Amino acid sequence: MNDSPERISLATRIRNNFLTGLIICAPLAITIWLTFSFIRWADSWVKPYIPARYNPENYLDVAMPxxxxxxxxxxxxxxxxxxxxxxGRSIVSFGESVLHRMPLVRTIYKSLKQIFETVLKEQSTSFKKCGLIEFPSPGSWALVFISGDAQGEIAARLNEHGEEMVCVFLAPTPVPTAGFLMFVPRSKIVMLDMTPEEGAKLLISGGLLAPDYRPKAGPTMISSNVSPLQGT
Incomplete structure (x- = not known):
């Protein structure tokens, strides 16, 4: 009977040590695995097109991941x-003119080009801010990524009601690769100070990895005179 507390204490210490080691090793192992998986994926696409005479692996007889x-x-x-x-611009223009003559290819190419130009543009403000909206019901809040102001026909139709709309992306947990594109009034969005990277961590972890935050006077709503992409 006297040995029971010691056995329980020893088992608890072993369990805690194991969990500590798991916390240290698991992220490192997964990171290494994902890195090498991506490298192998890139190699599998590119290496088959390298001429044998220019492939250094044929001369060194050693794999070069x-x-x-x-x-x-x-x-x-x-x-x-x-x-x-x-x-170069002339060649690109000629290639695009050829693609624009292909109905299905033209649509896919134009859409992808616009997405890449918007996201990768140096001065782009897309997906640079996070916010909260009431979803799926009043009193329940969901994390969203601010994509930008509503544009085109959608903006014209929705702005007829007297309030400018903001385009946001609502991603699911724990894999934020799909989700909902939503158009929300500015006044209904609570802007956050966290970065998109911190927001992604919060989503993927299911709320476990909340970023550090020093409370201010109160939450900041997006006013009708301030763009949501300009922060609080």
Whole structure:
């Protein structure tokens, strides 16, 4: 009977040590696995197109993981450099004119190009802010990523009701790769100070990884005179 507390205490210490080790090792192992998986995926796409005479693996007789990814990054950078001069722009324009003659391909290409131009543009403010909206019912709040102001016909139709609308993306937990595109009135959004990266961590962890925050006077609502992309 006297040994029972000691056995329980020892088992508890072993369990705590195991959990501590798991917390240290699991993220590291998953990060390494994802990194090498991405490298292998890039190599599987690029290496088959490398001529045998130019493939250093054939001369060194040693596998070189990451070679395909390095070549892909180099080629993309080179294409970007060439696309900035007159000859490169002419080639790109000719290629786009060919694609624009293909009905299905034209639609896909235009949509993807607009998305990449919007997201990767240096001065782009898309998805730079997080906010809260009442969803799915009053009193329940959901985290959203601010995409931008509503534009085009949607903005014209919704603004007829007297309030400007904001385009937000509502992502699910724990895999925020799909979700809902929503148009919400400015006054219904509570802006947050957390970055999109911190918001993504909060979603993926199911609320476990909440970012540090120093409380202020109170939550900030988006006023009708301030763009949601300008922060609080």
């Amino acid at each position: 990451g070679l395909g990814m390095v070549i892909a990054i180099t080629l993309i950078t080179l294409i970007g450099f060439l696309g900035k001069n007159l000859i």
